Amino acid sequence: MKNNQLVEKIIEKIFCISDFKLNQKIVLHEPYFKNTNALKYAKECINSGWVSSAGKWVENFEEKICAYTGSRYAVAVSNGTVALRLALFISGVKSSDEVIIPPFSFIATANAVSHLGAIPHFVDIEPNRLGLSPAALQQRLEEISERKNGLIYNKLTGRRIAAVIPVHVFGNPLKIIEIKKICDHWKIPLIEDAAEALGSWVKSENSIKHCGTFGKASIISFNGNKIISTGGGGVLITDSFSLAKKARHLSTTAKIPHKWEFEHDEIGWNDRLPNINAAIGSSQMEILDKRLESKRKLFEKYSEIFKDIKEIELVREEENCISNNWLISIRLKGDNKKNLKIMRNEILNYAHTKNILLRPSWNLINTFKMYKKNPSGELKIAEDQVYRIINLPSSPQLIDL
Ligand SMILES: *Cc1c(COP(=O)(O)O)cnc(C)c1O
Numbered sequence: 446m447k448n449n450q451l452v453e454k455i456i457e458k459i460f461c462i463s464d465f466k467l468n469q470k471i472v473l474h475e476p477y478f479k480n481t482n483a484l485k486y487a488k489e490c491i492n493s494g495w496v497s498s499a500g501k502w503v504e505n506f507e508e509k510i511c512a513y514t515g516s517r518y519a520v521a522v523s524n525g526t527v528a529l530r531l532a533l534f535i536s537g538v539k540s541s542d543e544v545i546i547p548p549f550s551f552i553a554t555a556n557a558v559s560h561l562g563a564i565p566h567f568v569d570i571e572p573n574r575l576g577l578s579p580a581a582l583q584q585r586l587e588e589i590s591e592r593k594n595g596l597i598y599n600k601l602t603g604r605r606i607a608a609v610i611p612v613h614v615f616g617n618p619l620k621i622i623e624i625k626k627i628c629d630h631w632k633i634p635l636i637e638d639a640a641e642a643l644g645s646w647v648k649s650e651n652s653i654k655h656c657g658t659f660g661k662a663s664i665i666s667f668n669g670n671k672i673i674s675t676g677g678g679g680v681l682i683t684d685s686f687s688l689a690k691k692a693r694h695l696s697t698t699a700k701i702p703h704k705w706e707f708e709h710d711e712i713g714w715n716d717r718l719p720n721i722n723a724a725i726g727s728s729q730m731e732i733l734d735k736r737l738e739s740k741r742k743l744f745e746k747y748s749e750i751f752k753d754i755k756e757i758e759l760v761r762e763e764e765n766c767i768s769n770n771w772l773i774s775i776r777l778k779g780d781n782k783k784n785l786k787i788m789r790n791e792i793l794n795y796a797h798t799k800n801i802l803l804r805p806s807w808n809l810i811n812t813f814k815m816y817k818k819n820p821s822g823e824l825k826i827a828e829d830q831v832y833r834i835i836n837l838p839s840s841p842q843l844i845d846l
Pocket of ligand 1: 526551554638667679
């Protein structure tokens with residue numbers, strides 16, 4: 446098929462998904478509050494006067510996150526980026542340490558590292574699920590690391606490698622069991638960026654675990670475009686009592702509880718999720734299963750309509766994984782690498798003229814000027830995948846209201 450024919454065919458197919466109204470903009474992912482208790486709970490919260498960083502809704506929301514994910518502890522904070530910075534900090538990441546991350550992620554993964562004065566170190570992804578590659582991680586560690594006093598150092602830079610942050614890209618679980626094995630072997634703390642992965646699971650021999658429950662501490666985001674939203678918000682999850690306690694303390698200005706005294710024992714942050722956002726979050730947790738179900742149906746529909754276009758494939762969950770289908774993506778096949786970016790841009794361009802706001806994947810983080818000179822392994826897979834991926838409109842309300 447010629448490029449322009451392919452482009453038209455793809456867009457024509459997307460129109461089959463839903464009875465889109467003419468001139469209606471079809472966006473990538475929209476939050477949903479209609480027919481939910483969002484307003485009711487927010488009103489209750491306002492009427493109580495407890496709208497800020499204390500109140501029963503924060504606790505209620507955290508309990509719901511624990512019950513859903515199976516994590517022992519949850520600390521709700523103001524967004525996913527802050528949650529990640531906090532997870533790194535309580536795991537012992539310090540200024541001038543290196544933290545291994547994939548280049549194929551939202552920039553927040555790198556920024557959270559930088560906010561502590563630490564340095565993102567890029568390691569390649571694996572082509573199917575687009576998450577950090579266990580083989581590349583193992584190889585990179587073998588190439589560069591040396592052990593001193595039980596800690597792992599990058600012998601090229603002399604800096605400590607203080608954590609690894611794999612990312613469950615678009616909600617698709619990465620090879621977390623293999624990554625965890627490697628991190629355990631090298632004794633490097635594992636922190637999962639599960640910002641996009643609420644409702645995503647990984648099966649092993651006789652258990653099933655939620656994404657984010659493999660790491661020492663992990664994070665989920667509730668930004669407006671995520672699968673459920675608190676307006677803005679995030680949560681740190683962990684099974685460790687002492688880490689959760691530390692996170693809670695540091696995220697509330699490290700204030701020592703007392704009836705009236707203002708006593709603080711560390712330099713803390715003001716990171717806690719406001720009660721009013723948590724109230725909305727509690728109402729969103731009530732519709733999570735319904736949204737996941739609709740998303741699965743949407744994925745199946747896309748799968749059906751694209752099955753006869755040989756030039757593309759859908760990015761799919763692999764065996765033993767359950768994806769929340771947060772962003773459903775097509776991958777351009779073919780070996781003509783020069784043509785890929787052109788074809789991708791033609792598809793994006795044409796789709797936007799038809800008001801279907803398709804989005805490319807993020808540009809690789811290591812290509813941004815702030816991160817260009819960072820330590821990095823070979824990034825061949827990420828460089829190849831980046832122009833192949835196009836995200837489709839993925840709101841559950843496209844097929845179900
Ligand atoms: C959304 C997102 C974040 C950050 O979450 P915010 O709540 O927007 O700060 C971090 N990592 C990834 C992969 C994300 O998609």
